[in-house]
Amino acid sequence: MVNRQFVLAARPEGMIRETDFRMVESTVPPIREGEFLVRARYLSVDPYMRGRMSAARSYAPSVEIGQLMTGGGVAEVVESRNAKFRTGDIVNFQMGWQEYAISNGENVRKVDPSLAPISTAVGILGMPGLTAYYGVTEICAVQPGETFVISGAAGAVGSAAGQLASIRGAHVVGITGGPKKVDYIIRELGFHDAIDYKANSDISAALRETCPHRIDAYFDNVGGTTTDAVVAYLNLHARVGICGQISQANDSAPSLAPRMYRHLLVARARVQGFLVWDFTRTEEALVELAGWIASGDLKYHEDVIEGFENMPKALIGLFLGENIGKRVVRVA
Amino acid sequence: MVNRQFVLAARPEGMIRETDFRMVESTVPPIREGEFLVRARYLSVDPYMRGRMSAARSYAPSVEIGQLMTGGGVAEVVESRNAKFRTGDIVNFQMGWQEYAISNGENVRKVDPSLAPISTAVGILGMPGLTAYYGVTEICAVQPGETFVISGAAGAVGSAAGQLASIRGAHVVGITGGPKKVDYIIRELGFHDAIDYKANSDISAALRETCPHRIDAYFDNVGGTTTDAVVAYLNLHARVGICGQISQANDSAPSLAPRMYRHLLVARARVQGFLVWDFTRTEEALVELAGWIASGDLKYHEDVIEGFENMPKALIGLFLGENIGKRVVRVA
Numbered sequence: 146m147v148n149r150q151f152v153l154a155a156r157p158e159g160m161i162r163e164t165d166f167r168m169v170e171s172t173v174p175p176i177r178e179g180e181f182l183v184r185a186r187y188l189s190v191d192p193y194m195r196g197r198m199s200a201a202r203s204y205a206p207s208v209e210i211g212q213l214m215t216g217g218g219v220a221e222v223v224e225s226r227n228a229k230f231r232t233g234d235i236v237n238f239q240m241g242w243q244e245y246a247i248s249n250g251e252n253v254r255k256v257d258p259s260l261a262p263i264s265t266a267v268g269i270l271g272m273p274g275l276t277a278y279y280g281v282t283e284i285c286a287v288q289p290g291e292t293f294v295i296s297g298a299a300g301a302v303g304s305a306a307g308q309l310a311s312i313r314g315a316h317v318v319g320i321t322g323g324p325k326k327v328d329y330i331i332r333e334l335g336f337h338d339a340i341d342y343k344a345n346s347d348i349s350a351a352l353r354e355t356c357p358h359r360i361d362a363y364f365d366n367v368g369g370t371t372t373d374a375v376v377a378y379l380n381l382h383a384r385v386g387i388c389g390q391i392s393q394a395n396d397s398a399p400s401l402a403p404r405m406y407r408h409l410l411v412a413r414a415r416v417q418g419f420l421v422w423d424f425t426r427t428e429e430a431l432v433e434l435a436g437w438i439a440s441g442d443l444k445y446h447e448d449v450i451e452g453f454e455n456m457p458k459a460l461i462g463l464f465l466g467e468n469i470g471k472r473v474v475r476v477a
Numbered sequence: 478m479v480n481r482q483f484v485l486a487a488r489p490e491g492m493i494r495e496t497d498f499r500m501v502e503s504t505v506p507p508i509r510e511g512e513f514l515v516r517a518r519y520l521s522v523d524p525y526m527r528g529r530m531s532a533a534r535s536y537a538p539s540v541e542i543g544q545l546m547t548g549g550g551v552a553e554v555v556e557s558r559n560a561k562f563r564t565g566d567i568v569n570f571q572m573g574w575q576e577y578a579i580s581n582g583e584n585v586r587k588v589d590p591s592l593a594p595i596s597t598a599v600g601i602l603g604m605p606g607l608t609a610y611y612g613v614t615e616i617c618a619v620q621p622g623e624t625f626v627i628s629g630a631a632g633a634v635g636s637a638a639g640q641l642a643s644i645r646g647a648h649v650v651g652i653t654g655g656p657k658k659v660d661y662i663i664r665e666l667g668f669h670d671a672i673d674y675k676a677n678s679d680i681s682a683a684l685r686e687t688c689p690h691r692i693d694a695y696f697d698n699v700g701g702t703t704t705d706a707v708v709a710y711l712n713l714h715a716r717v718g719i720c721g722q723i724s725q726a727n728d729s730a731p732s733l734a735p736r737m738y739r740h741l742l743v744a745r746a747r748v749q750g751f752l753v754w755d756f757t758r759t760e761e762a763l764v765e766l767a768g769w770i771a772s773g774d775l776k777y778h779e780d781v782i783e784g785f786e787n788m789p790k791a792l793i794g795l796f797l798g799e800n801i802g803k804r805v806v807r808v809a
Binding site: 202203204365368369372373387388389390393398399400401402403404405406407408409410411412413414415416417418419420423 | 704735
């Protein structure tokens with residue numbers, strides 16, 4: 146059986162290019178006692194992968210040149226010598242960018258196909274949904290009546306975070322790019338207001354208009370001038386969660402901006418970087434998320450790209466702002 | 478009886494000047510039932526006063542032109558029609574820059590002269606000491622074995638904060654300016670190491686040398702390039718407390734620096750602005766501080782300027798880095 150894999154061919158300089166990846170083929174080896182073989186059904190592309198491609202210090206090791214690209218996937222067990230995993234089981238784990246993978250079951254989560262479409266295991270019921278959940282409940286600690294601002298509002302994490310803040314009773318303002326995404330977060334997801342950063346050259350003015358009582362909590366996926374404007378307009382004891390900085394991801398050096406510490410002092414505000422793996426209430430969080438999906442309070446959209454061979458294109462598109470909701474690649 | 482007061486004459490542009498203040502004289506009015514009259518013994522000068530002189534938004538209202546300058550003082554009751562305060566009592570409150578003040582007792586704290594010299598009520602056993610206490614215990618949450626860095630290390634807050642972190646078992650590195658201050662924090666206060674920012678053009682290199690295990694907690698009184706270097710060198714789950722930004726205090730607009738959000742994300746670190754009034758365990762904190770003073774674990778130095786008329790000079794000197802320890806003005 147032939148396995149196709151994407152390995153890292155070159156470290157990107159600036160924007161990722163398709164030539165930074167190389168597809169290789171190999172024969173799947175036989176599985177040993179305790180192992181099982183899975184075939185990918187959906188592979189995830191996420192902004193954090195840009196960091197893994199770089200040699201710069203980050204929260205996880207870099208992928209080395211020639212190594213399999215890292216990433217989460219939803220897969221079906223096709224052969225098993227492990228009593229806990231049976232043929233036909235659907236599983237979720239960091240299987241990498243490949244069609245087949247062998248596992249011993251470590252850090253593998255079983256997916257319940259009766260709960261929601263299995264692709265959600267890398268979306269609203271997976272890492273992005275959990276990131277939104279912990280960011281809103283723990284880091285931003287959103288309270289009823291507060292003003293909550295979210296950047297990257299139409300993305301996988303942002304679209305969930307805005308709805309979760311709304312469920313907690315906040316006034317939710319999403320920042321996103323283009324009328325289609327503005328429409329999506331207001332009409333489909335029920336955000337209270339939106340700022341189209343592509344149509345607004347003055348984000349500060351747009352914030353004053355949409356957030357008359359200033360900003361109590363900010364969930365940042367984007368960084369850059371959007372974040373500068375928000376941090377200059379925080380309320381007393383505001384909380385800022387730094388989840389991603391996608392606008393800065395392809396920069397070779399940190400960009401310059403006015404120092405923001407004085408704003409934090411005046412507002413006695415908190416800025417905190419966080420990662421989903423810092424939190425452990427996963428089972429409880431997934432039950433809550435599934436409940437809100439069932440009740441219709443939490444909607445999600447999947448942006449499905451067809452074909453394993455399109456993994457690099459799918460990832461690059463995230464940084465061009467192509468996706469609405471969670472982008473996944475369906476493996477034929 | 479003639480009272481001398483300093484009122485705000487002009488809003489400073491850039492560095493404070495003596496002409497931004499004006500001394501006025503008036504007759505002390507008779508006290509009414511429930512009131513008492515105090516005579517200043519020590520008046521405090523603190524970096525936060527620069528903010529009160531400005532019209533810019535801050536955590537407390539600005540002083541208006543022509544209004545009495547705000548500030549804390551230690552005073553003696555010289556006449557009383559309030560049963561709770563007797564002639565000879567020593568009190569501490571925000572009495573402003575004046576020799577005499579009338580109070581009804583609201584927000585007035587009695588000072589116990591047997592505990593320590595009364596001037597400490599605006600120093601180590603007052604706002605600066607409490608700021609250090611809450612910053613180290615609550616905001617930085619310093620743990621044994623961690624690396625703690627403090628800027629403005631020879632100042633009123635910094636010198637206390639470094640020792641408190643040391644009492645909690647941290648490796649303490651102070652950043653300060655000039656050999657005299659370096660000597661003071663190492664030899665007198667027992668800091669483990671020091672960085673002289675005036676002698677080091679490369680603060681990042683100095684941090685790598687003095688903090689081989691990176692930085693777990695940073696207490697910032699200074700801001701600017703020092704803080705930029707520290708934030709780029711944080712450890713996983715580091716805590717940064719923003720207490721002051723004295724290096725930026727006289728700037729008319731925020732200065733530019735590389736954006737630091739990526740560092741917070743990679744380290745999953747927290748940056749928090751804080752103010753002593755956000756915390757309420759005052760009695761408990763003062764008992765602890767007095768205990769460490771008595772045991773010799775917590776040392777303090779007072780930089781006493783003689784004469785009420787020298788209040789403006791005394792304040793300006795803070796921004797020139799003149800003081801070691803807490804600067805107070807002794808009123809004749």
